[in-house]
Amino acid sequence: MPDLRLVIFDVDGTLVDSQAEILGAMTHAFGAVGLVTPSRAEVLSIVGLSLPETFAVLCPDLDAATRDELTRQYRASFHDHAVEDLKRRSPLFPGALEALHRLQAQDHTLLAVATGKSKRGLDRLVDQHALQGLFISGQTSDFHPSKPHPSMVLTCLADAEVAPHRAVMVGDTRYDMDMARAAGVATIGVDWGYHAPDTLGADRLINTFAALDAAIDDLIGDPA
Template identity: 45%
Template sequence: MKLVIFDCDGTLVDSQHLIVACMNEAFASLGRPAPAREATLSIVGLSLAEAFAALTSADDTDIPMLVEAYKGAFHAQRQKPGHAEPLYEGAREVVEWLAGREIALGIATGKSQRGVRIVMTHHGLLDRFSTIQTADDAPSKPHPAMIEQAMAAVGARPEDTVMIGDTTYDMDMAHAAGVAAIGVSWGYHAPQALLRSRPHALVGAYEEVPLVLKGLWRA
């Protein structure tokens, strides 16, 4: 069984405006200055506690309150008219192409199960994914547990598994799990940073993904 695992934010969906807005609200709720936009985007992919620790410090006593404030802000934003976490161009087509070839698909994300299921249901893609691994189920990236659990869920071997993501956390997680890594250039970490994490390939558009996958599996 071949398995392709996608990150969510920054890889499948563009949620940067929502993430930044909720992060700003979380800090403001405690009367603290919000981090720079670039700093917020740099931690996308981590679970919330690890993300706030990276933006503040690991021993910051406000982290549990910041986490809860962020969750509340995110839920409130989702209720607003015009809320959108759009798919990146070509994402739907590649997901459907892979699903049509009986390749197992998974998601590994710092989002919660509830959050990722809401957004995938909104886009009509939830049933395309055989396994969804989140911050609710495993240690934060780059720990390999999400990938290891996804492989176990569908019966895939490391040599038949590929992780696709936009951050160094995704690339490092893939290496830790012993699977191939494809970096995407349209997400929240710069291509130069991704290259330092040694992806097996770096793509600039979704239309490149099928050919890269074929090459990896031939090799």
Template identity: 50%
Template sequence: MSRLRLVIFDVDGTLIDSQTHIIGAMRRAFDSAGRICPDDERIRSIVGLSLPEAMAELDPDCDPHALAEAYRASFVAVREAGQEDVLSPLYPGARAALDLLSQDAACLLGVATGKSRRGLTRVFEAHSLGDYFITSQVADDHPSKPHPSMIEAALRETGAAPEDTVIVGDTSFDMDMGRAAGVRRIGVSWGYHPAERLRGAGAEHVLPGFGDLAAALDEIWSER
């Protein structure tokens, strides 16, 4: 009988390209709060953190909870001005990779994201993704990444062992979370943190495209 395997995906910057949506919402949030908005590169650097932690990083003198609320309101306004699947499209190859992995009965899929449950549900609905994932961990229920709580909950829910689990993400926060939870780590080069930062945080592979995911997973599984 095959051992159970678990692949946990980050969402923003890994499965979906939400940069336009996030940056637009962040600018509106800072403007509405009368604060100076950081530049785009600085905003991209905090994607993956839960909102209060992200705001404290961007503006240490702000009220992070008030600014987080302003961002939530602005995010909804930006979203309602367009369509979720247009503002935050899937990265090329993402669905094909999920389809391939879901064909393996011994491979379970999960999500660990800094999004709220409401935000993740909207992404799932916009892209018809919900059926792929057996476990989904969100910022509402856990400390911010890189705390390992999200992965630990996914392990409990699925029964997978840490050594049989891989986190796939685009930020050093994902890699640090994976190391803290004792799971394997794959970085992706198309998201918000550069490859060298991912490797420095412990990424065992950094993928140039989703087409390389299956081979990287096969290499990791063969080492068990």
């Protein structure tokens, strides 16, 4: 009987195109404290980090109290939108849902998530897109150091009882790749996300979810 294998997904920029939601929340947060919102490029460059680390990188000269208020206002901005509005603002990328169901149907493949979102944010996303029951482990920024620390990936491995050499991380940022590599896990980069593909340093790079299965098989072995 083949060993189990684990596919760990990032969320923002990998499974969902959440840039409208992220940019809207940033505009709200910076406006609430009377500051100019950073550019779109600056904001998207830090997608994947936990919120405290995000504002530390974006605003290194601000005092801790102001950065804490930015974090609070960012989170509060999501309360103003209905679930259907959030679904519209953070749609799944084409082929994502089909790929998740295709992989989950394989007897020896498990799925997990490692995201800079909060648990509340991940739970909401799962509800928005009817992803319940797909992931054996869902690790968020509430309980771990920010990416690229390997803590989230290591916890996914422990939850799934899968060895690092039988796991792969799928993500769109260098933070995802560095996090996985620090945990001894192979990496697949997607070229539709928020970091330039040539900066990822992934073991494999794909440009469509249709190419995901073959990349996984190549890196950690066929599940059959």
